[in-house]
Amino acid sequence: MKTIVQTLSLILLTAHLSAVQAQVPVMNSYPAANAVILLDFDGIDLSGTVWNYAGPFTCNPSGLTNDQIVETFNRVAEDYRPFNINITTEEAKFTAAPIDQRMRVIITTSYEWYGSGAGGVAYVNSFKWGDGTPCFVFSSLFGFNAKNIAEAASHEAGHTLGLRHQSSYDGSCNKTSDYNWGQGSGEIGWAPIMGAGYYQNLTLWHNGPNSFGCTNYQSDLDIISGSYNGFGFRTDDNANSFAGASAAVFDGSNNFTINGVIEQTSDIDYFQFTLPVFGNFTLDAIPYNVGTGNSGSDLDMNVQLYDQYHNLLGAYNPGNELSSIIDTILQAGTYFISVDGEGNMYAPDYGSLGSYSLQAAFIDGSLLPVRKLELHGHSENNIHSLQWELNADEPVAKQVIEFSQDGKRFETLAETPVTDRAYAYFYNYAKPVQYRIAVTLENGKHYYSNVITFRPGIISKPQLLGNIIHQDLSINSPGIYQYFIMDNNGRMVSKGRIEKGYSTIPAQQLVAGIYLIRFAADRQQWTEKFIKH
Template sequence: MGVGYYQNMTLWNLGPNTYGCSSIQNDIDKIITQNGLSLRTDDYAATFASATNITFTNNQFTTDGIITQNTDQDMFKFNLNTTGRFTLSAIPYNVGTGNAGSDLDLQVSLYNSSQILLNVYNPGVLLSSVIDTSLNPGTYYLKVEGRGNIYAPNYASLGSYSLQGTFGSTLPLRRLELKGSINNDLHQLSWVIDADEQVAHQVLEYSTDGRHFTTLNDPADLSLRHYNYRPTSFGTIQYRLNVTFDNGRQYYSNIVTLKKTGSNPRPELISNFITDSKIEVQSPGNYAYSIFDYSGKAIKQGNLVNGSNLIQTPGIVSGGMYIIRFNDAAAGIWVDKFIRQ
């Protein structure tokens, strides 16, 4: 059986004994058959239909169990009335730090009300298991069992354990807002992150077509909340913030649109996105315009006046990218893209 005094996990043996490699000994069978002993009676059922119901008291529960043999599975059931954060600590019996002296490596599986597996929790380097997740209202099941690991099989991963569960409101992301402005030719971006979780990663991204975003700045300083730079090209640039928190959840901010123009004034789209057939253009004077779909087919032509212009385009009915061209005999030609959502 070996010397397990100084090991974190000890198991009964199934394998060669002191008489030679060809002599196999089943420790558990030896103990039972030669000493008048028997395995403990199974304490919890192993089926969904007979799962033991767990009730929360003050948003928490504690229960104990025993894995009596390597085929033993303990099923539990609990109900949630609201969306919230569910945590569970599944801890094997132990006598010290790091679950020292435990004979059980725990695995916990979480199922939904349809008995569909949501996740399996069994950290490879730990004997305990931890769940920390957000759950919607409904019925859920927990399956607790003993498993092997890279150091030992599940033959004798047996013993007692305790479950400690809690449920509370989901830690909210209260505010994630990006702001932007142009100071001469400098794009100035700032943002606000208001959440209970800690920021693990934040990336400022940009796009020139409204669909494909590329990393602009990936600061190592997670407390940074501003970024300034000068774009190297003219045109419309859209910005967003991609934030990942220490609970693994990822969020995107609102999109900010800024435009870098040359020294000569020109007509400008108020937005590169439209949701109906109306296009808003701010013009510094009288200019002609032409609208095309992305295949080059002409949709509408007309003239702009000085100030704000609202162009009606009943010919734009399907989503996609379109082109608007502004031209003036003296000032030149400009082309912008916009997207019908």
């Protein structure tokens, strides 16, 4: 039995001023694939399909502008990016595809033959029928809105690949809606593609209850990539291990750009890069998008930075954004970056898949006119006292104290006179805070100090002000303690005593690696780990 499925429409009574159908640009998302989904924007005379029970009829063009066509295509292409299938506007690609490996999605203003009760319509599993049966999206019923038309196109194509609706149920297993409308708001607001994603930015494939019952879970990814459809996932473009990490090579301007795809839920892409000297390393990790606020993205990026020993130096995944930023000082050496898709407070990890770009830059520290920029500090009664040393060959034009509550995104706390070398701040929040100094020289160059960390509350034990060091260890202590530093093999390499308040322990003699420092007083002992670069 052939099952027909209708898609919810948003009947928007808006004026549409475009009188002439735009010339449809030729676009292909993955030309190497045999399987094809054609987005047909320019109209067609349809006959000989199961839709033609009343005879042949004409589907008018979509009524979209060129820009709207491109946006619609890019949104749908990103939804299907993980799979070994080509989203195309090219009729020749569709014709050349195997007859049981292709689907035509007709995006048209002509809905009267079917009625205005649905924004789109498709037969379940029709992708494999091989008889030319298309599916439809009625563009005028969506007010010619490219976002909503794209949601409907991905949704209808999903039906032809065997998917039912992702539905909503209450705690007693009563269906509350045939469509799961998702949850949340803003950049990370989420909904299933096979639900209703018109009002959410992050619309993904989902593993949830479908319209047949609250215990009937539908794994969209498994069905789309399954043997029945016959095309599967794309081949993994980057290795899932440190050993196979792809090399990222800086160009002559000390930049590199990498493009990749997270194809499956378990996929993690690894990259390796080498810095010849110490300096400032920045990286913008951006999921594919069609506009502001990562509009149209399918990937919530989790980016992690590791040293040459595969020790984690930082994890970068802002809770309310899909993109990530690294901005840190690194010593000479080899480093690794991993990229994977994560869930967030609204979206599950399952469907966080898609393409991304890594855009990195490096400022060579050996060429810096700043010879020394080192931040110290201590805390007492929630007063954070900062002191720093600055030695530069060029005049300083601007000096800013920056803070961060997640260690990844820094904001301006205060701009101080360029001759100041100390600052005090009352901090009364129940979470750790990091500080750094940002200096701008008169030549326009920007430089950053090391980062120090303060933890909230009364200090009951010695605390390292940063676990990644380049020269000395900085410590805030509530009293006098003996300290003992051990290397990764448990061999003691240094010992001594710290006083109450702020102290430094010389560490220039330590080779790069992982160390443990043990603090002892009376019968109390505490141990922390740090990394020397």
